[in-house]
Each structure stands twice: as structure tokens, then as C-alpha cells.
Amino acid sequence: MPPPPVIRIPRDEQPTRDKIGTLDVPLKFLDQDYQELKKSCFTNNRSYVDEKFPLNSSSIDPKKKLGLNMEQIKWLRPSKIVADPQLIVKGVSRFDYSQGSYLGDCWFLASVGALTFQKDVMDQVMPVGQSFGEDYAGIFRFRFWRFGKWIDVVIDDKLPTINGKLIFVHSNTSNEFWPALLEKAYAKVCGSYADMHAGLVSEALLDFTGGVHVHFETAKTSIDLWSLMNRAAKAKAKALMACGTFVGKTSANTVLPNGIVQGHAYSVTGVYKVKCQEKPVQLVRVLNPWGKGEWTGDWSDKSSLWDKVSEKERSRCRSLANDGEFWMSMEDFTKNFEDVDICCLSPDFLDSSSECRWTSTCYKDSWVAGTTAGGCLNNKDSFWRNPQFRVRIEELDKECSGQCPENILVSLMQNHEKRNRSEVSNYAIGFSVFAIPPEMKDVKLPDKFFYRKRPIEGSGSFINARHVMRFFKLEPGEYLIVPATFNPKECAKFILSVFSKSESHRRNKKPEMTYV
Template sequence: MNGVKKRDYESILAECLAIRRLYTDPEFPPDERSLYISNAPVRENYGRVIWKRPRDIVSYPVFTSDISRHDLNQGRIGNCWFVAAAAIICTSHRNILERIVPLNQSFERNYAGVFHFNFWWYGEWVEVVVDDYLPTNGRNLIFCQNVGNRNEFWSALLEKAYAKLRGGYSGLEGGKIGDALVDLTGGIGEVISIENKNTIPRNLFHILHKSIAMNSMVGASIHRPPNATSSEVKHPNGLYSGHAYSITGIKEVINRGHSSHLLRLRNPWGRGEWIGAWSDRSVEMRTLTPSVRNSLQVDTADDGEFWMSYGDVIDNFDEIEMCHLQPDALTEENTSSWSVTMYHDAWKPGLTAGGCGNSPHQKLYWRNPQFFVTLSEKDDDDKNGECTMIVSLTEKEKNNIAKIAIGFDIFQLKPLDGEKASRNALRLAERSGKYQFYREVTRRFEFPPGVYVIIPSTFHINEDAEFLLRIFTEKAAESG
């Protein structure tokens, strides 16, 4: 963890209250060292930055009044992915939000200029403590803020804590919604490419609907054009390339006998909306019956939130990102969840770092760690008698940089007479795809019941890295 020490919030708070001094974080100080990552290849320019405590920005700051997704408005940092992820959690996962953002914090009672937040960091929840100095232009916040209520500061302080976790504010420049959702929830990230419209899964709407019903969180993004000169490019339809959006709702609308599949999206800027079919002032919305329109909770103000048809989402976006929650993230009311198995392991040079199996080192491939999974029970609604299995391989990055290309193979184990399996008893069933320099590589599979072996590997032999392997199944699976 970058800049995260083990001194806890309670001890810092008690000490500051005892000596009647406001806290200044020595590990993440209010100066340039916290803005920029020292070894970053490109240095962003945030202009002249003046660090101020909330009491020096407004007269009566509050930590939070009534948390909602509209409290999060992106600032100068290119971290729409993080802001969009936090907005998704605000929408329908209050219990998770309260784990991330302890609400018993205040600028009045027991105020000492210190705040704390919790993030899931490679397999465990960690507390991140920060002071309340925030970057401003002298008058206003320049990064994440609540534009509608300048007195509220929870979102700005949450962003600061995440910046500390990732080594500096510039560590938030560019990223994936899925990564942020994983760090905020401990869930498993899944990316579905819809860039090639000819290879989109036919059952994608069903996957989205079922995932949201199982309390998964979803976002969508549009890739930036290769020759673009700015980080985000506005389209005539109101959407932006190089930008990520939260998906905050899904609904089948039946109006005057016609059925439409709709998705509700939110721009993390808190403004800038889709202006096509099913937008706030569209013909489609105006012709809805009052009861159906009210069920969609349409607000014609430019608040960044809008509805689109499923077909228009497919046509205009390039990527769907999902985060599937572990059972411990759910409330008693929301018990529909995935069965989860998790392993911490490592590739060790000369021992377990066998590479991808390319010649001339193909024999070393079998040195890689191997994990057995037994799928015994098919999914409830699967007509083909198959079992859903989502596999996530996460490299434990150093300095927020994925320097190693990773991937995994899944083999099906042939029936055995004895107890020990040889490589001849394995039949390649699926691969994760090309080896990628991503922090997390995730793929969804549909397999018939049987015994499977997952072999995670790096592309090159003798790479030294730790990894986290997680397996999500709809039904409980035996593994080892």
C-alpha cells in the first residue's frame, strides 16, 4: 500500500484532542508531494494549488448531510472512473457506503482535522487516515466536490483518501470503473467489451439484469479516439468519448402495449446528458403515461442522469464494467449473491514462475500454481444445464503500475482411475485471452458440471509477483 501506515484513526484523534492541535498528515502532506507520483512518466499540471481546510473554504462545513450520488462531481483530475464508481455505490448499496465512509465524523464534535475511510486492498480491508487539507484555487475546491452543496465535504475527503492509497492525486489519472469498484467493495471486476458490435453476447441484457438483481454494480465507458487531442471528446448526441458513466438503473417499460428495455446512466460531472431517444425531454418520454413516467423518476434538469434504450447503449458504448459483490458485502435483505473462493499465491522465479508455455520453455509451464474447482450443480435458470464461473486474476501491483503481463488457462479434468492427475488427464477448456498488462484479468465462463483446473501464469518465465485468484460461482463449488 502506498503511503498507508498502521497508525489508526482513533489514536491520532485522541492525541490531537489531548494536545488541542489540528492534525497534519506527515505521510500525505498538504503540498506538491501529495499531488504527484514521483516516478510517474508524465506529470500532470493542476495549476497553482492552495491547500485549505474546509473551515477556511466555507463558514459552516459539514461532513455529510444526506449522502447521494449527486454529491460527487468530478474536478480537474481525469478520474471519472472513480467518481462514477462511488456514485454507483451511493445509488443502491448504502451498507457498503457506510463501511467505506464512516458517518460518525464531524467538523463540530471531536473535530481535530483528521478523517478516515476504508478500502479493500488486495484481499483485506484497510483504514486510510488523512488530514482535511484539500486542494483549492484559493477559493474553491479543484477536484471532486459537491457542486450543489459547497458546505459538504465527504466526497472530497474520500477522493483524498483514495489518492493517498494510490500514491498521490496524479495516481487517479485514468483508470477503469471496475478497478475502483473492487477497491471500494472487495467485489470481483468483470469487463465485457462491446466495441465489436458483431461479437456482443446475445444474452448481454439478461446478464446485466441478472447481475444487478444479484447486487452487482455496473458502469459503461466510451474509448477515446486514437487521434484525439483532448482527454474527453463530446459527441453531437451529448455523450463523451474517453469517459466513464455509472449505470444506476435498469427497467423494462411497457407503454401502450409496447415493451422497451432501458438503462439509467449518470455522468460523474453531474451535468452533460444524452439527448437522443429516451432522454429527459425526448418524444419517447413525453408520450409515456404519467404513472410509467413517474416510475422512471425523470428529472428534466441537467443533473447528468438520463435514460437510454439498451440498443442505444450497445451502439454508443465500447465497454461494460461490472463488479460482483462477495456475500459479506450484502445486507440480510439482499441475500442473493455469488459463492466465492479466494486464494493468495505467488509466482517465484525458479519455482512457480513457469511462464505461458511458449517454446522453448513449454515444460516449465506446469510449474505454475494450479487450483482445482468442482462444479456440481447447474445454474437455476440455465436451459443448457451449465454452471456460471467467473475467474479473476489480480496482480499485486507495485507503485500502481502493472509491469507483468498475466493470464490464465482452464483445463477440464478427464475421469481418473486413481487420485492423482497428470497433465495427460487435462483437456484445455478455455483461456483468459491475450496476456495483459492489467491489474486484474477477469472472464466469465459457462461450463458443464465437472472438475476443472485453473492455472494462472505470467507471459514470461521467472517473473516475480504475488497474485490474488478469486472464483465466483452461482452455486457452491468445491475447490482446492
């Protein structure tokens, strides 16, 4: 099989110059045009009813997994629930909402909690200018990033209720409805409310931002995680953070004696350092999307340790409200939380040095049976058929390389384009990184190369996930990145994103990534 031509992709340049799918020109989800639909409502003097997300069980629980009595459910507009409905009351806050009892979408709501801290990002997801005022027509719009494209999602404002009460997410202020409408829009994207049951916070964080995502297991990472979280919290480019607890012996959300819920997603809402008896203590603030239930150990709301810090720090940090939010030390955080997800609009938070900048390449491709779906390295005869991507790592000066040894972030996302999220069966995916010998430049590496060479880095174990990533260090040189499914002949589209560190004075030089 002859090698395909070499294509050089300038870093920082989109694979297509077409603006469709950007925030300025988002794709119309299910071909629904918000402006045209709203105009039609005014012309016909009626409130909008969304025929593509019907008011029946197919939009709530098509496979009857949630244990709801559908005969009890009534779809009501906010004006039929309260007298004075508002989209937002006194601004958007992480304390605005509480999770419903029927749907396990804490992964989504933990991401929403992080979203409330970033007004610019919130305005991207929930475009401004919408209300229940004079311009009201029963129609609302939201925007999400899905597999490299921004989509514009239209919904009506009829919400599922039982006895006049919202059955899923509900606001703590009875006449505020942005959380319920946001959840409905995301449910529509997923296929139904039930399709939102169980998930990873990384999914929603990426869908809210289209940003740079990193995931760390707290017990296994060698990175100074608190410092990275602190940089993300202060980043100008707007970062969202969330974390998850260890799963217990069952899948149930068991509340431990210390107040932590097992197998549960939380928002990370603050990172701060205090002095306790002249010793610095690294703290992390965490929010339970249930809106209640808090950590009861050191640095919790009622901990006596708060009496040992300055009054200024105590008044800044401490809260006695039972609102689901609490502080804990970084040491306790790593013992009680299994992983952390950070999603930021820019990769600059990865390193604190002003001498460094991060450049990026995003490339879309697919695994096709018989041609480019070669499977993992276990399949020596076909692995070489997988798409191959080359990247050059530049040598950095000491001021840049010394701040953070990791100099490359590789992210791989698969896309199956199923209408219902629960019907997606993600393949086990991963990637391998090989050092390229000088004599093999600009050619697709043949099968013999992979018989002789072992990868020097990679994503680790192949896992059944929508998205995998790895943040690591490579020495200066040329490398080959090979994304793959575990088994050959597994077909899917994918997005490979590569972020690499360079010196800031090289801003005008365009480094290259090569696809062979």
C-alpha cells in the first residue's frame, strides 16, 4: 500500500477556514433556526412548542430507567408554575440550584457550578438578551461545543413537573428558571433526560467551553496539582474545575461519616492559601450539586482551625451556611477525591512562566475498517495503518523549561454521532508516541518500524471513554503520535489535539505538525 502524501498543518490554524460551527456562526442543532422560529411565534401569536423534543416519555425516559410514573408528569411553562417567572434573579450563582432526586446528572450540575464563576463562558452557553419579558415567545436557546463545532440548541420552556413541582434540577429561588432550561437544552442534545443519567464531568466541561482539558488522578499524578489548580483559578482565559469521589462498594451515593458522598461529582469553586499558626496551608473549596451535605473534617464550616487564622482570612473564606460548599486541605482533598478535571479556554495555565507560550493543533480524522482502523500495538500487522501524526518538540531555555517539566498535552476524542447518548458504545481508545529516527522523516512509517520500536510515551491503558488525554514531557526532537482503537476494524471519527510548549519570543515562528 503506497504511503499517502504528506500534509503539513500549521499549528494554531483551523483545519478549515469556514466559520460555520464557530461561536459566531454555530450550527443549527436539528436544523432549527432560533430567529425564524421565534418570528413565526410572533406572526402567529402563539408560544413555541418544540416538535423535535416532544412533550412525552420519549424526551424524559424512553427506556423507563428512571422509575417515573409518566401519568403523573405534566409539562408546564414557568408562568403556570409561579406568578412571576424570571430567567435569572440577581445574577447567576453556584447557589442558585439543587439537583433533582430522579436523575443522576451530578456530573453535569457540578460542571454548571463551575460555569457560574465565568460570566463570559456562561454568556456563550446561554446567550444574553433572553427573558420572560416583552420579547417572550416560549422559546429559548443555548450553545454547546460538540466534537469541534459549536451548536445552537432551541427549546420551548415547558418543563416536566409532578404536582406543580419540577422533577429534575430546580432553583432555590422559586421563580428562577435558567438551571432548568439549561438542563433541558442539554437533555435535548443527549437525546432525553434519562440519557443524562451518569457521566463524567469532563464531558460537560468540554461541551461548555470547547477548551483545553486536563484530567488527573489525585493519588497517581506527580504534578504539583494544587499549584496547577491555583493557576487555573487565576487564569485570564477562564477555567472551570470539577472533581469526583471514589466509588464505594455499591454504585449508590453513600454519604460517609465525614460528609463526603461516594461516587459523586463536585464543583471546585476556590483555591486559596492561608496561614495557620504561621504555617502555610493549601486549601480547596468544593461544592456539592445537591445544594446540601458537606465535609465535616478539618477546615469545614465549623472547624476550630478557622480560629487559628487571621480575622481577614476567616471573614474572606469561612461560611456557616449549609449550602453544600466547604473548604478542606489539599491533603484531605487528595485522600477523599479520586480525580480532578480542569477545562480552560487557553492552555497558558499549564505553566506559570511568562517566558512560555503554548501552541496548538487540532486535527479531525477517522478510523475506517480495512484502511485506517489498525487497532492497538498488539496488532503488529495492522497497527501501522492507523493515522500517523508527527510533531516537533523544540529545545527550551532554562527560564521556560524549568517552571513546569511537562511540555506536551495530547488529547484524543472519539465521535459516533448517535442521537441518544446512552446508545453510544465508546471504543477503548488511546495513543502511542514514538521517537522518529532522522532517516525516516516525511514518510509514513511502515509495519517493520513498529516491530522494532516501542513507544516512549502514550495515553496508558486503552479505556472505553469519549475522551482521553495525557500531559507529559518529551525531549527535543521529532515524534510520531498514533491514535488507535484497541481492536482493529473499529470505525469512528476522532479529533486529535496537541498542545506543546515554546518560548514566548518565538511567537512569530509557526511550528508545524505533520500528518502522514
